[in-house]
Amino acid sequence: MRVLVVEDEEFLAEMIAEGLRRDAIAVDVAHDGREALAKLRLGAYDVLVLDRDLPGLHGDEVCREVVSRRLLTRVLMLTASGTVRDRVDGLGLGADDYLTKPFAYEELLARVLALGRRARPALPPVLERAGVTVDTARRLAVRDGRPLALSRKEFGVLEVLLRAEGAVVSGDDLIEEVWEEHTSYRTNAVRVTLSKLRAKLGEPAVIETVPGAGYRMAGGGPADAEPSADQDRQRTDAVGPAGDGA
Secondary structure, eight states: OEEEEEOSSHHHHHHHHHHHHHTTOEEEEESSHHHHHHHHHHSOOSEEEEESSOSSSOHHHHHHHHHHTTOSOEEEEEESOOOHHHHHHHHHTTOSEEEESSOOHHHHHHHHHHHHHHHSOOOOSEEEETTEEEETTTTEEEETTEEOOOOHHHHHHHHHHHHTTTOOBOHHHHHHHHSOTTOOTTSSHHHHHHHHHHHHHOSSOOEEEETTTEEEEOOSSGGGOOOOHHHHHGGGGSSOSSOOOO
């Protein structure tokens, strides 16, 4: 899941962002309405956590832009005013949900996750393939009954690959889904994370490298057979130079 947090109080914005990142969500941050619109035009977000009372360009205008452009982004509007009239007005602008400040982080997380599920095609909360099970609601991963202690990036990559249901996922797509902005596939982020994830999943290998295309989860048909030795040797050629991605 990819989330944009728009909040002019920088401390609060970073608190929200760091909390969501700990829960394996890729988060970008903007501190005013114009910056938010620029990010929305450049990137695809599942959820927009939007402070309504922004300086300069008001949060209402940002919400109207999301609606007018028919973006799939779901909007969770934040405000210090919790009157019924304010909530009705906010929802009338096209916001999908409304949360009054101050709020409990656990409630914000639950609302973000619920909106994120609505932003994507309906899929079961528990994903399974090749003996690997991921419970997206409880953030748990298991292989053949063995719990996996995954970092948030490893969990995110595994979830994206499982959601693809055996289809190839490119490195750029993984960057877009799992990492924050300004991360490039030319860094080592995907390669390092996949290496650690493969080690934790153990043998036999279930994440395949498709040279020149990306990665996929094995299992489910002849096309998902184990990669050949030549393909395995090409793994290091399919990814970029050094960097940090754990």
